[in-house]
């Protein structure tokens with residue numbers, strides 16, 4: 001800046017013959033320079049704005065764990081009332097439920113199997129896969145879902161009993177066995193422990209049926225008719241049968257009320273409404289084919305989710 005000022009002054013002083021032209025000629029480059037400088041400044045400003053913004057945004061996502069940069073973006077996010085918190089994907093606008101899904105069997109207990117399911121495929125594989133799909137489906141509708149197990153990390157029986165004692169969850173230690181099987185009773189007591197934290201609306205246990213008679217096919221729902229939650233369990237169970245008949249009209253679907261003496265553990269002992277669903281007979285070729293089919297699985301978990309929503313409403 002100083003340099004150009006000096007030059008301008010010198011030239012002004014040394015002129016005399018054609019001051020106007022000279023002035024014009026001298027002014028032009030000066031104006032040009034000024035314009036270029038202004039334009040450059042504008043471009044720099046615009047670039048700063050653009051890059052400054054995207055820089056901030058990317059730091060919000062990629063630097064979440066970084067201690068140094070977290071306070072500013074976190075505050076920005078928290079103080080923006082127009083910006084919603086983590087968007088919850090909601091397919092249905094109705095009430096939201098908390099659901100316990102129990103994948104039947106697991107670990108050293110494979111459950112049933114058949115040639116129709118395929119070599120090396122056991123009931124536990126089907127129930128775990130379906131439980132995970134059901135969880136995803138329900139969560140996509142905004143519900144909270146907890147599985148009793150993930151098929152990989154087995155809880156120790158003594159730890160379950162200790163936790164139950166701590167939280168005042170009643171159980172009979174005679175039903176507990178130290179082994180690599182997460183027994184139905186143990187899973188139920190674990191669900192009751194989780195229930196202290198989650199306050200579940202319902203527990204659903206998924207299974208695969210089997211019979212010597214290969215022609216028998218279809219779906220069965222069981223609930224206990226003699227515990228504190230029977231009324232609600234019955235409503236949800238019957239709704240599930242309705243929905244299965246609606247979506248799979250070619251299959252049999254029936255509901256069974258079991259009493260105190262013959263109800264399944266997972267329907268008798270939960271401290272919440274509960275039901276057990278036999279998703280088909282692996283001894284029936286058509287049912288087994290369905291249960292190993294991705295499209296059928298996706299449709300089936302939607303039906304279960306519909307039934308739970310309607311049964312709990």
Ligand SMILES: [Zn+2]
Pocket residue numbers: 104105111112123206207208
């Ligand atoms: Zn089973």
